[in-house]
Amino acid sequence: MSRPLITILDDEPEIRQILTETLEEAGFRTQSFSRAREFEASLNRVTPDVCLVDLSLPDTDGLALVHRLALEQGAAVIIISGRAQVQDRVTGLELGADDYITKPFDPAEVVARIRARLRGGPRTVATTGNTAQFSGWTAHFDRYILEDDTGEETPFSHAEGEVLRLFLESPKRLISRAQMQESLGGGAGESFDRAMDVRISRLRTKLREDPKNPRLIKTIYGAGYIFLGDVSWL
The missing domain is CATH 3.40.50.2300 (Response regulator)
Known part of the structure; x- marks a missing residue:
């Protein structure tokens, strides 16, 4: 290798x-x-x-x-x-x-x-394919593109893609900060928490979520996050 x-x-x-x-x-x-x-x-x-x-x-x-x-x-x-x-x-x-x-x-x-x-990258890539569909969106992880149901495309970063894939691989399940740290790696403590906050905020914007009442990526205060969409991998 x-x-x-x-x-x-x-x-x-x-x-x-x-x-x-x-x-x-x-x-x-x-x-x-x-x-x-x-x-x-x-x-x-x-x-x-x-x-x-x-x-x-x-x-x-x-x-x-x-x-x-x-x-x-x-x-x-x-x-x-x-x-x-x-x-x-x-x-x-x-x-x-x-x-x-x-x-x-x-x-x-x-x-x-x-x-x-x-450690974070290959683990998240290995378990599923490179394309996922959910709630009118298609995520193309090979091209780092989000595509809506009209065909309009929005790019996302490698870092945002890691978080999105983590959510899409575990829909409707609580993902704690500790689980995110274990899966994604990176700096610990406040630095990691801030990085996750930034990436999730940017993902919500790209998914056109209402920041006050997001319908897909829900924050469970003191516990973590839940992704509420139905997901199919192609």
Whole structure:
């Protein structure tokens, strides 16, 4: 089985070297880039398993790049940035990042976060197909597209897709935060809770839910969530 490929985009050579050495010692393959243009060109040739992306890049806006990656690539996206403000974290997650690590970081933590993402991804993909129908919607997980009953398409990110698939694989059953953490991985505690809140809010918007009274993704306060639609996998 091929070792997972991790791409590193950071304009600091010391950071690239630390991450490359640490990840390769941990058993991953790596590619590193100092410029977004070279990084994006590489995506036309191969899709990495995880992209590590710095936000402060000399040739592009890092947040805009994260958003493009989340919508267009099947890879998980982890931001590694010196921007430690809460709003930066929230914005990164809202734009589709799977996780957010601040500099300075412990290389061992980066390895652990990557392994958590890789554990979350394949487990959710393996049990069902790539297309599900529910409540007038069709979710195409191979294309990261939601299609309504008129054929109008709305893209969703890799991170949003993980949560949606988790709901669709367990309809009409309570899914606790602990179960979501176990299935999806990622940072623990408040960071994980905030990431889930952001992804679920974005999914509700894309499913045209009433935020005050959602009909599909119900919050059970203090317990978790229930997806109320009837689901069929194609």
